[in-house]
Amino acid sequence: MLRKIRIVLAAIFFIAITLCFLDFTGTIHAYLGWMTKIQFLPAVLALNVGVVIALVLLTLLFGRVYCSVICPMGVLQDIISGIHNRSKKARARFAFSPAKNVLRYAFLVLFVVLMVAGLAQVASLIAPYSAFGRIASNLLQPVYIGINNYFAAVAEHYDSYAFYHFDTWLKSGISLAVAVATLVVIAVLAWRNGRSYCNTVCPVGTVLGLISRFAIFRPQIDLSKCNGCTLCSRKCKASCIDAKNHKIDYSRCVACMDCVENCAQKAISFRSIIGAKPQHHEACAQDGEKADTGRRTFLTLTSLFALGSAVKAQESKVDGGLAAIAEKKVPTRSHHITPPGSRSHRNIAQHCTACQLCISACPNGVLRPSASLDRLMQPEMSYERGYCRPECNRCSQVCPTGAIRPTDLAEKTAIQIGHAVWIPENCIVNSQGVKCGNCARHCPNGAIKMMPKDENNPESPLFPVVDAARCIGCGACEYVCPSRPFSAIYVEGNSKHQEV
Amino acid sequence: MNENNNKLSRRRFFGLMGSGAAVTAATLAGCSSEKQRSVTTLPAEVPTDKMTYRTMPGTDEKVSLLGYGMMRLPEIDKEKQEEGKNHLDQEEVNRLVDYAISHGVNYFDTSPRYCKGFSEETVGIALSRHQRSEYVVATKLSNFAPETQSFEASVQMYRQSFKNLQVDYIDYYLLHSIGELENYRTRYINNGVLDFLLKEREAGRIRYLGWSFHGSKEFFDYMLNEQPVKFDFVQIQMNYKDWEHADPVTAEYMYNELTKRNIPVVIMEPLLGGGLAKVNHKVLAMFQRVNPALTPAYWAFRFCGHFPNVLTVLSGMTYMEHLQENIRTYSPLETLSDDELAMLSRAANIITEFPEIGCTHCQYCMPCPYGLNIPAIFAHYNKCINEGTFADSPQAEDYKRNRRAFLIGYDRSVPRLRQADHCVGCEICLPKCPQHINIPQEMQKIDKYVEYLKQNPND
Structure with missing residues (x-):
């Protein structure tokens, strides 16, 4: 049930935010624009204190539901990973891996340093919301406009004004290249390991992880019911359930409820820690797979411009025709x-x-x-x-x-x-x-x-x-x-x- | 600016409320198609032997009352057109010409400038498939461009017409679109070209020499009274609107002056570039009260044919349906009753009261050196006036819908970079327009209207 609610909410947010990036008519934004304004990093940059406090409280209460519902980049990874899940072999392909804390905090520190140093344009390469925005704006919007233009042509045929043609063109080669590269890297990571970007690279994920450790509601394993099948761990896209030791890393848990839903013994439930017995802790010394965190660097591309012939104000000898416009x-x-x-x-x-x-x-x-x-x-x-x-x-x-x-x-x-x-x-x-x-x-x-x-x-x-x-x-x-x-x-x- | 615009538009708006959507937009398939409504209610059969003929004074030569203007010929598909190559649909032109000749049409009028310069050649191919005695052909010395105004260049243009038309004599040869003394002298007198043409007439290579006219009354009078040459015919713009309402000189005056002198009249623009084929609802209602089966084009052609000194009425017919309808109108011609003449006079008053921009899509202004598509801009603007969808004030009930229709339709019919806001006001087009439209001024008017719509979204 909780998982279904999460999926429905995530779908609503994802579609709405994507539409904000696709719409060129200015209508959708009037209704759904607020969804882009409750994104964590934009709210921080806009000094939108109310939103930041609300998100912090949300995380303190329910863990990183932000990452599972509100963040379009998080949902995008779930979609990609979900497609891979359709094959039976891959359905339970995940495994617990310990947190790569050095890498995680290094990325966070680097991000903050770059932002403070005024190099927001470099830092934003790994910022989740803006990276998603670039994918939507550079890759999806042209497709959306293309479809719209097809409808516009049909509408024109029937003398209807329901759709109108909108120009789309390559606004920036670099931006397109960054969007493609981001999508490829994210897609590969999500296809293989689910949420490794969120738990290793994403600065917002790391910050929220610091808070979600103390979340009041969280998935908890009932040791009396658990039969040690480790299905939860194999199904955890955040790789944060150490099933052998019955331990969950709440800094990485994105509160997706997959484990709650999948446990055949109903041994995992999403509940308050207040009044609950402390879980027993054991250190685990398992080596995880190395996440592919490499990012490409980009060289400037030279833009190509079609050279039109210059307009000449010359006398024509015949009627009709149109002058070329350079x-x-x-x-x-x-x-x-x-x-x-x-x-x-x-x-x-x-x-x-x-x-x-x-x-x-x-x-x-x-x-x-x-x-x-x-x-x-x-x-x-x-x-x-x-x-x-x-x-x-x-x-x-x-x-x-x-x-x-x-x-x-x-x-x-x-x-x-x-x-x-x-x-x-x-x-x-x-x-x-x-x-x-x-x-x-x-x-x-x-x-x-x-x-x-x-x-x-x-x-x-x-x-x-x-x-x-x-x-x-x-x-x-x-x-x-x-x-x-x-x-x-x-x-x-x-x-x-x-x-x- | 806005106030002016409002005043103007309000008048138009109320005047045209309720006029309508009945006129479907004809697609621009010809050089620029003369837009007529095709008729299905007239007798389906097109008579082959009932054409009304007029006689060239002093001869027994018969000329069909319907003349075929070769300025708006059908084109091949846009994708197949290549820059600098003939873009006309020869096969379709042959079909139209064959049909016209077999139904009694024998006057064909072209010019070296028409259809980006390809009309003569195409017409020559179509006509040369017929006996020379089956048709008479008219073409013109279209030496508008300064580099074609020397004696040599003009003569070369004259000789090229023979090659293009594949003939050894030309029946009707015209000084193309004269209207102003200085220009007339430069093009025909000072360079000796008129003397040359007179000799050609003596030699029989030109059978009749005439001129087509778009200009001032003074110059028209000069041509009739002062200059010494005897011309055989004159081509003027005439239709029921221009009969009384034409600036600077009415068709009524020109026709009467020519008739007094026994000079036969060839008529151009009987439909005012298609404008009289899609009249507003008031006029349409007037026509349909008489007979709902008859089209506005029918009335326009009947008006022109009504006058006995008219030799032929030229129509630029792109489509077979138009050709058939016009053949029916003149097979045979029924002259107008006094009541009918009075009705057309009232129709002309109404049309004059709600002015479209009088562009006939003749393309003489084109290409605009700054890339504008002048006739297409006017066509879109006129369509909105004609259909009564002028978006008046944001408070008006259908403002939102009309605004959207105008702006989207504008982008559809004219690419952004060819729209009115790119008119620089260089005025190069001004002397080229045979309708004397102040093109830059009209462009700025339309641009202001577009700006007004864009800046007042009303949502």
Whole structure:
């Protein structure tokens, strides 16, 4: 019964959190977004004291149910391990192994040191929630969007507006590679040994393990009923039941209730220790298998961009046809751009676990994982496919870690995340001698005005004049600029956001 | 900006409430298809020997009242099209041409520019399968681009038409789309091209020389009264809407002036680029009160044929169904009663009151150097006006649904990078539009409307 409840709850959490990463329409998050905000590490980073205390109390009461129900990475491993369980041979493939405490605490210490040292982007490689987020965002969302786009094509055929097409593209090769590697490592570990990542690598698991040792409710073996069959141990994916010695390592037990359910003698029950007899302890000197804890390191990949032919304003001799549109390239920005609400480069670097939920949620094709090593996979903005539209603040609403603080629409339009810079050589007013002014027309703050080149001749060609003080860095000008592949006006980020 | 937009849209919105979904969106399969509704209620049989003919003044030469415009020919599947190669469906064009000729159509009108420049060649292949006496062919000197305006380049374009059409004489040859004196002089007078064409007419290689017109009243008057050459025919834009409501010069004026001088009139845009084939519900109701089986296109063609000095009415027919319907309308033509003429005049008033953007999808503006798909943007906008689904204010009952339909439909019919927000306002398209649409201004209007919808989600 307890096991079934655990499975149902886990399924609800897992599906809901995954949906948060898949949904690009912004609807699901309104209902289920809170589930990402009760994740342990994001709550710690967001200084969400209430949530942290609640999770600590939950663990003190019932052990690491967090790892079995709330953590999507934990559930993902259960799913993978569960698939392996379908084969009869593998059904009882686990065996007790002693805790690898040195490795465990080394990972925890390393993680904390990296976070404090401002290397959150490296630390987050082993953080469970964000690693899962990267898998969902980089691997699952494109599939989800692909299916959606299929439905959109069908809907279009029937003149229905139930589904609409959404662009998906490779936002970052590195991020994709990290997601694939994480999934492979996690899958191999889970396939072979169940929860070895959770009990050896995961910093959240280790922290919660420190607490769950003292959990009030826990699975306990009734020695009077136990016939020593060791089935519980062979079925324990956390490898924490020393059946021979009738001992359970509660720092590693994820309260999955498998042992409770599987014991034919009903010798194991999940109950309170208050008033119970102490179990007898014996040291065990068994050597466990060596867990595969190796992690790959990644080299920067060079991104490939299709080179389109440049647009030429030439006279055509026949009617019809469409001019080729060269793809825009990302300009070199001396300061990268971070979304409104992230406050400063420092704030986002310290708080972001690179779960990429904001990137999954961005409807305008603006956010993408950074390829730069000092903020690897953390979100940054660029305006080749769209710009930071005035009616949208989704990234600030979905962020669970406080890296992007909630920002309402009025507030957002007054935050200067960067400022536009004009490059005269690229501007078609100069290079092609035509009228333009598209940047000025689309500036939401009126920061760009078209002014005559010749002060004394109002009829002379107009060029854009940027009032950097009024510019908020939304990138509308950069997006609509006809100059390709590099826009003639682009946004330089502010390392600390300002108010206009 | 928003206020303006609101005012405009509210008027349209209330005016079009309830007009409707009856018009199914025709897929764009032709060069750009002239959208007509196909009819199933007219007699199924298409007569082969009842076509109404007009006579070229001073001769006994018969021209079918229905002329075949070769500007919107069917295309092969998009996937099979290759850049720079003929994208037209020759087999289907042959079928259409054969059918037209066997049902009495004998006037075929093309140009070196039509269908990305492939129309003449395709039409030549289709027509050369018939006796030369079975058809008359019209083509044009389409020297719009500056590099084609020299004497040599223009003559080369003229000679190429003979090769493409596989003929040794051209029946009707036109100065293509003149409308302004300076431009006319550059293209035809100063370079000696008109003198050359007159000699060709004397030599019999051009049987009739004329001009097609999109321009100012002053220049129209100049062509009729001041310039010395005697032209044999003139091609004008005429339909029941442009008869009284055309800017800068009405069809009524042009037709009457030409008739006074006994110059036969060739009609183009009888459907205003398909616009009159899918009219709003008020007009539709007006037509159906007379006879529910008759389509808006039927009325439009009957109007044009009604005038006796009209030599032929050109229609760019992409689909067999359109060809059949138009053949029926003119086999034979029934002239209009005074009541019917009055009804069409009222219809024209209503259409003028709720203006679509008068784009006829002729593609003359294309390709836009900045990649916009101008006709597709207008088509989507017009569709929403026509169907009465203009999303007015967020308080309106069906705002949410109309907003979603407009925005999703916009992305479906025009890729993002080719939408109105990418119009830079360079105005290169301005002189190219024969309908004198201020394209950049309309683009900015549509962009503002889109922005308004995007920024007011109402949820």
